[in-house]
Amino acid sequence: MVLGAVTYNVLNNMDLETVIRTLEAAGFDAVELRTGHKHGVEPALSDAERAKVKDRFEHSKVRLLSFGTTCEFQSADAAERKRQIDLAKEFIGLAHDTGALGVKVRPNGLAKGVDKETTIRNIAAGLREVGDHGYVHGVEIWLEVHGAETQVPTVAAEIMRATNHKNVGLCWNSNPTDVVNGSVKPSFDLLRPWLKSCHITELASNYPYKELFGLMKKGGYDRWTLCEAAESKEPERFLKYYRALWRELMA
Secondary structure (H helix, E strand, O other): OEEEEEOOOOOOOOOHHHHHHHHHHHOOOEEEEEOOOOOOOOOOOOHHHHHHHHHHHHOOOOEEEEEEOOOOOOOOOHHHHHHHHHHHHHHHHHHHHHOOOEEEEOOOOOOOOOOHHHHHHHHHHHHHHHHHHHHHOOOEEEEEOOOOOOOOHHHHHHHHHHHOOOOEEEEEOOOHHHOEOOEOHHHHHHHHHHEEEEEEOOOOOOOOHHHHHHHHHHOOOOOEEEEOOOOOOOHHHHHHHHHHHHHHHHO
16 A cells, blocks of 8 residues: 545645655655646646656656546536536546546535436446546546545445446545444445545544554555645645554554
């Protein structure tokens, strides 16, 4: 397992150079660039700008792992779903050009005015289309376990079964709904077949991270855990402590 960070929220006010230098100094290995943040790595970049981003990461100790989009496919409006799918495809192109492995998308709850099954079919159809596009470009699609109803592990599993696409996986999001009677094991066992990435939050919270990391190691998870903690006035210092606690919980 590898430790990285999401630019949401500790790094959200840093330009790209500062993000890279801060993570290098703190001993982090990868980053997911969340859309809308100061780093400015967005689909509007020119070919030359994309090449510059790729080169900068290749000459750093930090891997550009993924792009954290807010693309979501649950809307009951077909035109809105198409707009979101088209935007996700733009991020796939950006990921391909900059050397990133994945693009994170999300559901943001269930659509109003239609039944749950219809919403799940709509999300799954969007994921399959984006998954196809990503496969052609060598980019994985990671569905964040997110949204009021859709963060419930059983619902996330329903979406993945309906999607049934080899290039679409899940991003564990360390939600309270993962925990059943103090344990994440039932939720982890349910979602493990699709797990491709993981967001971790406050490691000193009541969330059972020691158990989660143990389950990940036992289950052969050898990918990324990405810090998505709250902002700090001393981000580099905070991230060094975060890494130390992460290593302790991994032991």
